[in-house]
Amino acid sequence: MLRVPFSLLLLMMMTAAAPAGPGDRETGGDNERGAPRSRGRSESIELPKPDRDGELSVEQALERRRSVREYSDEPLTLAELGQLLWAAQGITEPRRGFRAAPSAGATFPMEVYAAVGEVEDVPAGLYRYLPDGHRIERVAEGDHRPALFEAGLRQAPLAEAPLVLAFTAVVQRTASRYGARAERYVQIEAGHLSQNIYLQCEALGLGTVAIGAFHDDELSRALALDDGERPLYLMPVGRPR
Numbered sequence: 001m002l003r004v005p006f007s008l009l010l011l012m013m014m015t016a017a018a019p020a021g022p023g024d025r026e027t028g029g030d031n032e033r034g035a036p037r038s039r040g041r042s043e044s045i046e047l048p049k050p051d052r053d054g055e056l057s058v059e060q061a062l063e064r065r066r067s068v069r070e071y072s073d074e075p076l077t078l079a080e081l082g083q084l085l086w087a088a089q090g091i092t093e094p095r096r097g098f099r100a101a102p103s104a105g106a107t108f109p110m111e112v113y114a115a116v117g118e119v120e121d122v123p124a125g126l127y128r129y130l131p132d133g134h135r136i137e138r139v140a141e142g143d144h145r146p147a148l149f150e151a152g153l154r155q156a157p158l159a160e161a162p163l164v165l166a167f168t169a170v171v172q173r174t175a176s177r178y179g180a181r182a183e184r185y186v187q188i189e190a191g192h193l194s195q196n197i198y199l200q201c202e203a204l205g206l207g208t209v210a211i212g213a214f215h216d217d218e219l220s221r222a223l224a225l226d227d228g229e230r231p232l233y234l235m236p237v238g239r240p241r
């Protein structure tokens with residue numbers, strides 16, 4: 001008998017009838033922190049609790065880390081997706097809402113998107129990570145990897161990885177405190193997230209590569225970003241071939 005996981009059932013129940021293609025966003029508007037906001041139909045998947053007790057030491061992960069550009073066809077698991085998102089932006093100090101990566105003045109300009117192709121229990125689509133509650137919210141249906149591949153100068157890892165993470169920044173969150181220097185800060189922050197993903201991949205036996213070569217406008221369209229949100233980095237993730 002086909003076993004439908006609860007998370008998938010939940011998503012199916014909450015999915016509105018109107019289909020949306022890649023780039024056709026299901027969420028919109030800005031809240032007070034400049035975050036893309038849900039339209040009230042909370043279509044989200046709760047992620048498994050992250051593992052905080054992996055076996056690989058930081059030193060081993062640092063030494064072994066290499067950029068990996070070829071992946072097997074095997075899907076990722078929901079637990080792996082959750083672990084990666086937690087490594088990028090998970091809340092590690094709930095009292096103050098501080099996260100796995102440092103942020104200038106704790107202004108938290110970064111958004112993390114997951115272009116899901118082949119992840120168990122998660123329908124293909126574009127999802128946004130919600131650190132509060134450690135959840136993902138679907139922002140558009142359909143496989144967005146081909147659009148990211150085109151925007152990313154047709155680099156093969158973007159088409160072949162089961163999952164592509166995209167880091168963006170809502171610069172105004174940081175600019176409201178640091179002015180013009182925010183442009184620099186958000187780029188530095190993207191580097192922090194990226195290194196966390198590299199190291200987390202190493203600990204999970206996964207492979208990734210940081211991709212900075214892409215057409216900004218085309219990638220913004222593929223992710224259906226609002227005007228104030230800037231794409232900074234792409235990271236395809238898969239099992240090394």
Ligand SMILES: Cc1cc2nc3c(=O)[nH]c(=O)nc-3n(C[C@H](O)[C@H](O)[C@H](O)COP(=O)(O)O)c2cc1C
Binds near residue numbers: 068209210211212
């Ligand atoms: C800012 C930045 C942009 C990068 N952009 C790309 C890219 O567009 N495509 C790619 O294949 N690798 C990209 N890389 C990965 C580098 O090519 C890679 O880190 C370098 O070859 C060293 O290999 P290693 O990561 O295995 O140590 C980028 C790395 C950085 C830091």
